[in-house]
Amino acid sequence: MPATAASLIVEREAEARNATSVWLHVASRLDPRFGGLSAAVPSLAAAAEHAGPLVAPLAVFSAPTDDISHIAAGRLHVFRFPRGRGRWIRERGLQARLRNLVESADGVHIHGIWEEYCSIASHLARQAGKPYLVAAHGMLEGWALRQKRLKKVLYSLLVERSNLRDATCLQALTTVEVEDYRRFGLRNPVAVVPNGVDVPAGITADLFLESFPELKGQRLALFLGRLHPKKGLDILCRAWARIHRGLPGARLVIAGPDFEGARAATEALVDKLNLRRSVTFTGMLEAGRKWSALAAADVFVLPSYSEGFSAATLEALGMGVPAVVTRQCNFPEIAEWRCGAVVEAETRPVEGGLGRILSANPGDTLAMRANARRLIAERYTWDSVGRRISQVYEWILGGRLPADVEISRCAGGAR
Numbered sequence: 045m046p047a048t049a050a051s052l053i054v055e056r057e058a059e060a061r062n063a064t065s066v067w068l069h070v071a072s073r074l075d076p077r078f079g080g081l082s083a084a085v086p087s088l089a090a091a092a093e094h095a096g097p098l099v100a101p102l103a104v105f106s107a108p109t110d111d112i113s114h115i116a117a118g119r120l121h122v123f124r125f126p127r128g129r130g131r132w133i134r135e136r137g138l139q140a141r142l143r144n145l146v147e148s149a150d151g152v153h154i155h156g157i158w159e160e161y162c163s164i165a166s167h168l169a170r171q172a173g174k175p176y177l178v179a180a181h182g183m184l185e186g187w188a189l190r191q192k193r194l195k196k197v198l199y200s201l202l203v204e205r206s207n208l209r210d211a212t213c214l215q216a217l218t219t220v221e222v223e224d225y226r227r228f229g230l231r232n233p234v235a236v237v238p239n240g241v242d243v244p245a246g247i248t249a250d251l252f253l254e255s256f257p258e259l260k261g262q263r264l265a266l267f268l269g270r271l272h273p274k275k276g277l278d279i280l281c282r283a284w285a286r287i288h289r290g291l292p293g294a295r296l297v298i299a300g301p302d303f304e305g306a307r308a309a310t311e312a313l314v315d316k317l318n319l320r321r322s323v324t325f326t327g328m329l330e331a332g333r334k335w336s337a338l339a340a341a342d343v344f345v346l347p348s349y350s351e352g353f354s355a356a357t358l359e360a361l362g363m364g365v366p367a368v369v370t371r372q373c374n375f376p377e378i379a380e381w382r383c384g385a386v387v388e389a390e391t392r393p394v395e396g397g398l399g400r401i402l403s404a405n406p407g408d409t410l411a412m413r414a415n416a417r418r419l420i421a422e423r424y425t426w427d428s429v430g431r432r433i434s435q436v437y438e439w440i441l442g443g444r445l446p447a448d449v450e451i452s453r454c455a456g457g458a459r
Contacts (some may be wrong), residue, residue: 065098068149068436070142070165072156075110077301077328078357079270083180086115086238087157091240098434100153103145104159114331121145123161143168144275145336152176153215153438158196166207172379175212175440177235182217182222184354187274187372205229212440214435215351218294218374222452235436236450239353240429241420245360249340252333254299256324263294263402266341266365268334268356271298271306275349276389278313283347283395285317285401292401294322299337301328338363342409343384343401347394348372362420364413368397370388377423383416 053316069089074082074264083145083314089100090333101119106112109126146152157180159386169176182188189196196204205228210377214234216222222234253260265284269275277298296319307325314323329337338344344360344367351373360367367384369375378384385397401412435446 054442057206061220064096065150066148067092067098067151067153068103068145069153070103070105070161071153071154072105072108072159072161074104074112074115074116077111077270080352082114083355084181086428087242088433090116091426092434092437093430094427095430095434098362098410098437101145101149103142103165104381105159105401121245124162138243139164139168143172146174147172148379149174151212151437152177154180154211155210156201159279163203163207166210167350170210176442177213177215177436178208178211179215179217180208180221180224180352182221182224182350184221184228185350185352185372186224188352191274192213210235211358213324213436215436216452219450219452220374221352224355234452235433235446236452237429237432237436238354239355239358240424240426241355241358241362242426243334243359244418247335247339249336252329252336252340255333256326259295259297259324261290264297265294265340265345265398265402266297266299267345267362268329268337268339268360269300270303271300271310272303273306274348274350275306276349276394277306277310279347279391279394280345281310281313281317281319281323282336282391283398284288284323285319286391286395287399288319288322289400291320291402297326297337298323299326299329299339335359335363338365341365343368343398344393345398346370346373347389349389358420361416362424364417366401366409366412366416368394368401372375372395377419381415381419383412391455 069085071081071085074085076082086102089102092098092100101121102120104112105123152165152169152174154176156162166176208230211232214225214232216234216236217238219236221235225234246253264457267280288294314320338360344365346354346357346369348370349372354373357367357369357375361383367378369378369386370389371386372389376386379386387393432449435449439446
């Protein structure tokens with residue numbers, strides 16, 4: 045097939061960088077309001093390139109209203125959903141564009157499942173004889189599978205299970221996610237490569253507190269993320285109703301964009317529990333105010349019923365903020381490294397974790413903050429993650445097994 049302008053750009057960029065391979069990243073809806081993937085996918089591609097030598101262009105599927113201005117435009121290929129999401133599959137021009145990108149790549153890294161773009165990308169990779177890697181990003185976790193369960197059962201039988209089964213390798217963000225793949229019946233090799241974080245220097249609380257001056261001088265517990273039913277905001281409010289009686293100077297900050305009416309439901313619960321004076325809703329915070337909010341926080345809290353691997357938790361720990369997360373957040377190191385608490389997704393455990401950190405003495409607080417920064421510096425920088433994923437790509441293309449990447453194989457199913 046003749047080369048297109050998009051594929052020529054990728055090929056020429058690879059030549060200019062003396063790249064040994066081209067890995068196409070395929071993802072959807074990378075507007076920051078949709079959560080962690082908006083930061084993780086572009087950052088992973090950039091980190092892989094930095095570790096290289098390889099080129100990692102992005103094929104991003106998005107609605108016309110999505111804001112993807114935060115992604116560097118150099119090798120960004122945007123596929124806008126025509127006439128509504130899900131209908132692009134009928135657009136031959138869009139399919140041809142993606143086919144050319146797949147054929148110009150050495151491998152394809154697909155982020156997410158359950159959507160048309162995932163199915164088409166894996167189909168095109170198989171047609172072109174290209175290896176492909178799939179990252180489910182927590183979408184096979186038990187709670188997630190129970191949502192719209194019947195639709196997922198049917199779709200998995202018709203489409204998704206074969207797409208995943210035929211992947212050369214799967215990416216897990218945590219060792220827990222390896223077990224999610226296995227419970228789904230997948231026997232592929234699984235590479236455990238987490239998300240990373242780069243923490244900006246020189247961040248202070250000033251910008252955030254200028255916007256919310258009523259919070260100055262208060263002890264702050266910060267929830268930062270999408271306001272979504274799975275995030276456990278109901279647990280958080282009930283825990284906070286118990287905490288603020290003993291810590292009247294503490295304030296709960298709930299920051300993030302609204303999804304599925306979660307903000308209205310949470311505000312109604314706040315009013316029912318008579319918490320309005322101790323809870324502040326900020327809406328979504330742009331990047332500068334987000335980091336400033338973390339600088340102002342005394343504790344970060346994520347009481348989720350289900351998570352893949354939270355970018356906000358990495359950001360909080362990187363800023364030295366002790367964290368209280370539920371076991372379903374898949375971050376046991378928080379307890380192991382003594383930089384917070386890992387608790388059950390229930391009111392009393394969340395209350396206990398938050399209460400202990402908010403009432404900790406200054407020495408213990410400083411130790412938790414130092415431990416949090418050290419954990420991120422040693423395990424979760426994008427430099428480290430980029431090196432690990434580039435080793436996985438090299439291995440998939442016939443290189444040596446990565447030395448510092450855990451490759452899980454299923455008995456009788458190794459490739």
